[in-house]
Amino acid sequence: MNRPNRNIRPEIRQLDEAAVNRIAAGEVVERPASAVKELVENALDAGATRIEVDYADGGKTLIRVRDDGCGMAGDDLPLALLRHATSKIDGSDLLNIHSFGFRGEALPSLGAVGRLRIVSRMAGSDGATIAVEGGRMTPVRPEAAQYGTVVELRDLFHATPARLKFMRSDRAEAQAIADTVKRLAMAEPYVSFTLSDVSDGDSRSILRLDAAQGALFDALEERLAAVLGREFTENALRIDTEREGLRLTGFAALPTYSRGAAVAQYFFVNGRPVRDKMLLGALRAAYMDLLSRDRHPVAALFITCNPELVDVNVHPAKSEVRFRDPGLARGLVVSGLRHALAGAGHRSSSTNTGAMLGAFQPAAARTYQMDRPSGAARATAYQLQAPQGMAESAGFWDAGATMAARSDTAPDIPAPPPSLAPLGAARAQLHENYIIAQTESGIVIVDQHAAHERLVYEKLKRLRAKNGVPSQALLIPEIVELSATEAATLLEIAPQLAVLGLVVEAFGGAAVILRETPALLGAIDGRALIRDILDELADQGASTGLEARIDAVLSRMACHGSVRSGRQMRPEEMNALLREMEATPHSGQCNHGRPTYVELSLADIEKLFGRR
Numbered sequence: 069m070n071r072p073n074r075n076i077r078p079e080i081r082q083l084d085e086a087a088v089n090r091i092a093a094g095e096v097v098e099r100p101a102s103a104v105k106e107l108v109e110n111a112l113d114a115g116a117t118r119i120e121v122d123y124a125d126g127g128k129t130l131i132r133v134r135d136d137g138c139g140m141a142g143d144d145l146p147l148a149l150l151r152h153a154t155s156k157i158d159g160s161d162l163l164n165i166h167s168f169g170f171r172g173e174a175l176p177s178l179g180a181v182g183r184l185r186i187v188s189r190m191a192g193s194d195g196a197t198i199a200v201e202g203g204r205m206t207p208v209r210p211e212a213a214q215y216g217t218v219v220e221l222r223d224l225f226h227a228t229p230a231r232l233k234f235m236r237s238d239r240a241e242a243q244a245i246a247d248t249v250k251r252l253a254m255a256e257p258y259v260s261f262t263l264s265d266v267s268d269g270d271s272r273s274i275l276r277l278d279a280a281q282g283a284l285f286d287a288l289e290e291r292l293a294a295v296l297g298r299e300f301t302e303n304a305l306r307i308d309t310e311r312e313g314l315r316l317t318g319f320a321a322l323p324t325y326s327r328g329a330a331v332a333q334y335f336f337v338n339g340r341p342v343r344d345k346m347l348l349g350a351l352r353a354a355y356m357d358l359l360s361r362d363r364h365p366v367a368a369l370f371i372t373c374n375p376e377l378v379d380v381n382v383h384p385a386k387s388e389v390r391f392r393d394p395g396l397a398r399g400l401v402v403s404g405l406r407h408a409l410a411g412a413g414h415r416s417s418s419t420n421t422g423a424m425l426g427a428f429q430p431a432a433a434r435t436y437q438m439d440r441p442s443g444a445a446r447a448t449a450y451q452l453q454a455p456q457g458m459a460e461s462a463g464f465w466d467a468g469a470t471m472a473a474r475s476d477t478a479p480d481i482p483a484p485p486p487s488l489a490p491l492g493a494a495r496a497q498l499h500e501n502y503i504i505a506q507t508e509s510g511i512v513i514v515d516q517h518a519a520h521e522r523l524v525y526e527k528l529k530r531l532r533a534k535n536g537v538p539s540q541a542l543l544i545p546e547i548v549e550l551s552a553t554e555a556a557t558l559l560e561i562a563p564q565l566a567v568l569g570l571v572v573e574a575f576g577g578a579a580v581i582l583r584e585t586p587a588l589l590g591a592i593d594g595r596a597l598i599r600d601i602l603d604e605l606a607d608q609g610a611s612t613g614l615e616a617r618i619d620a621v622l623s624r625m626a627c628h629g630s631v632r633s634g635r636q637m638r639p640e641e642m643n644a645l646l647r648e649m650e651a652t653p654h655s656g657q658c659n660h661g662r663p664t665y666v667e668l669s670l671a672d673i674e675k676l677f678g679r680r
Contacts, residue, residue, distance in 0.1 A: 097177055099235065100127025100224055101244035106174035107219050108252050111135035112259065114217065117279065120262045121249055122271070126241030128224055128232070130266065136216040140188040142196030142208050148186070149200055151176045175219075179203060181231070182224040188217040202227045238267075246274055250295050251341040253277050254334060254368055257284075257291035285317075292319060292368055296332065300325070300366060305412055307369065309404035312396055314373045316404045321366040322412060323358035324656060324663045332366040337378055337389050339370075344388055347371075350398040353612045354405035357525075357619045358654055359661040367405075371397065410653035490650050491665070494642035501633040503642045510669035516642075517633045518658035519649055525626035525659050526652050529619070537569035537618055539584040546582040546594045547575055554602050555580055561611070565601075568614050572598070588618055623659040 097103050104121060111119050114137025124130035140148060151173060178184050179200035189195035195213030199206045225231040235241060246263060253261045253275075263275035277294050280287035285306060293301040304319035318336075335347045347369075355365040379390045391397040491514070492507035503514040550558065555578045562572050569586030582594040597614065604611040631637070637645075649655040649664070658664055 097174075097181065097224075099244060100131060100241050101248045103127065103131055103178055103182075103221055103224060104133070104245050105248045105252070106178070107131070107133040107221075108249065110174065110219075111137055111217070112252070112256060114138050116216065116259065118260045118262075120264070121245075122264045122266045123242065123245055124265070124267045126235075126238035127245050128235060128238070128241065129222060131221040131224065132218065132266075134216065134218045136214075139190035139216050140186075140196075141190055141193050142210070145186060145188065145196055145198040145208050146205060149175050149179055149184075149198065149205055178221055178224075179205070181227045183222040183226065185220045185222075186217065187211050187213050187220075189213040189215055191215060242274075249275060251334060254288075254291060254295055255336050255339045255341055255370075257287040288317075289319070296366075296368070300332075304366075305408045307404055307408050309400065309407065311400045311403075312393075313377060314371060314397060314400050316369060316371055316400050318367065318369040320354075320369065320405050320408060322656065323355060323365070323409070323654070323661055325366060326359055326363040326661060327366055328363065330364040333364070334368040336368075336370045337380070338372055338375060340380060340389075342387055342389050346391075346394055346398055347401060350401035351405070353398075354402045354409070356612055356616055357529075357623070357659065358409065358657060363661050369401065371400070413650065413653060413655065489646065491646040494639055494646060497637055497642065500636055503637070503645070505642075505646055507667070510667060510671075510673065512665050512667050514646065514649075514665040515658075515663075516631050516635075516637065516645065518662060519645060519655065519664040520631040521623075521626050522655050522658050522664060523645075523648055523652050525623055526654065528622045528626055532618070532622065536567055538587045539569035539571060540587040541584050542582065542594075547579055548582060548595050548598050549579050550598075550602070552578045554578070557605055558598065558602060561605075565614065568618060570597070570614055586614070586618055588622070626659060 097106070100123065104123070104127065108119060108121065111133060114135060116135035116137035118136045120132075120134040122130065122132040122134075175184070175186075180203045183199070183201045185197065185199040187195060187197045195211045196208050197211035197213075198208050225235075236244075242265065249261060249263050253259070257280040260279045261275065261277040262273070265272045265274055277291065280290040282290070285308075289301050292304075300321060301319065303325035304321045307316055307318050307320055309316050330348070333348060333351055335342050335344060335351075337344075351365055351367060351369070359365065377392050379392075488508055490507070492505035492512050494503055495506050496504045497516075498504060501516055503516050505512040505514065555574070558572060558580060559574055565572055569584065569588070570582075571584035572580050572582055575581040580598070582598065585592055585594055585597075597617075600613050601611045604613050631645075656664060
């Protein structure tokens with residue numbers, strides 16, 4: 069960068085309106101998806117119940133948003149294209165905001181960098197249109213139009229061609245547009261959305277979402293199933309909790325239904341989609357000891373509160389928010405999710421069953437449709453098919469077949485009734501590692517080591533919560549030099565750290581003294597641990613690093629203290645393990661996030677044999 073010459077006095081000049089709008093557009097409209105977001109939010113603020121979005125060439129040459137909202141009168145159209153002109157607020161209270169938009173910058177910014185045309189009609193007036201290109205506005209003209217508004221943006225960034233060099237491929241920009249519409253659709257389940265690609269004159273439907281019906285939770289579940297897939301809602305828990313004026317609702321997936329990247333984590337604050345670092349950190353903390361490091365939770369969570377408790381005016385794109393009490397919001401997310409996950413008990417993802425069925429290879433190339441035979445017919449068939457002498461083996465054949473093969477004087481040997489317990493009754497152990505249990509409607513296959521590892525781990529955590537983490541005093545306390553701000557931040561959470569076995573005290577000035585460390589961690593670098601805690605506090609507003617290290621030690625202890633693979637178990641031991649799993653939270657997955665059992669229904673088994 070060339071530095072100015074000190075001997076030459078730079079002239080201060082006021083930028084013209086066109087330059088000001090182009091600069092503002094750089095903050096508000098980063099890419100075509102940003103323009104779609106602003107226009108769809110305007111439609112929602114207008115009370116639209118049906119919104120149609122068309123784009124061409126990834127939104128670079130055309131973006132069109134049509135809605136059935138309240139519309140605008142012809143006299144309002146020129147005003148709508150002026151900067152800081154809005155119908156959302158009156159400017160007297162910037163905290164009590166109930167709408168998506170409130171800055172009055174979107175339309176003039178779009179008109180400054182593209183060719184913008186608006187057609188609108190409101191009840192009781194005729195339709196009208198206005199256009200603006202490169203900041204130059206045309207007069208308002210009458211136009212035949214339906215009720216509502218159509219905003220058409222062509223040749224985005226034609227007035228600032230340098231911005232086009234920073235655009236990604238048409239496919240990538242189209243994907244960003246689809247993601248934007250999906251996020252807004254998740255926030256508004258009672259609104260219909262249509263997204264179409266009209267490149268090359270052809271209209272290709274990308275997304276079609278009909279307005280959901282019913283109560284809020286049912287409507288939200290229907291919309292999330294349409295956007296994220298039915299598998300998500302089938303494997304997600306309903307969240308509904310409240311604390312001190314903040315309410316958390318939505319759906320959070322089971323730990324065994326996770327993703328390889330953080331691409332399916334959605335937060336909404338008062339209906340506004342946000343990408344807030346603090347909230348995402350709270351989501352990770354809630355699943356901290358339920359997922360391995362390379363897996364990420366899936367959730368769609370909604371926080372509603374009085375608008376005065378949250379500031380949405382902290383980012384030009386309004387994608388970040390600032391809570392008046394960030395600790396309260398973070399605690400609500402962490403505790404609400406942990407409570408729901410604990411309440412799920414031993415439940416595991418149904419996708420594990422699908423993966424298991426996919427792993428089976430059918431023995432025959434063709435399958436045949438057959439009716440399921442009755443019990444008597446099945447018994448007769450077994451008798452006829454049994455090899456000589458095998459019908460007498462009650463341990464192998466069905467009790468009905470055994471009775472038919474024996475004489476009338478032979479005693480009955482009834483088959484054991486299927487257990488009514490969720491995880492059934494143990495019937496066998498395979499390869500000294502997998503327990504086969506029979507349920508009322510199918511079978512369950514349990515990984516004995518993974519299941520017992522989670523049970524031991526949860527028991528160790530309960531002991532830690534009851535008795536605290538034992539600490540060991542340092543022979544020579546360690547003095548750590550910090551900045552004044554860092555020292556104050558660390559000492560503020562010193563009581564919580566002491567519960568985890570880390571005792572830190574003020575030492576004078578900006579230094580702290582480390583007197584005790586958690587005994588479970590053994591010899592550690594106390595200075596590095598404190599630095600890690602401070603870094604996490606600065607990044608997320610809270611620190612779970614120390615607790616995560618202690619949990620990792622407990623997890624290793626649980627792994628070494630659990631039933632090992634290869635050990636034969638007696639029937640009573642297997643059944644005791646099943647009953648304890650049913651009574652223990654999070655027992656559906658091991659300490660590393662893998663499932664502890666898979667379940668096959670009788671219908672699934674019959675499909676494998678071509679009976680369905």
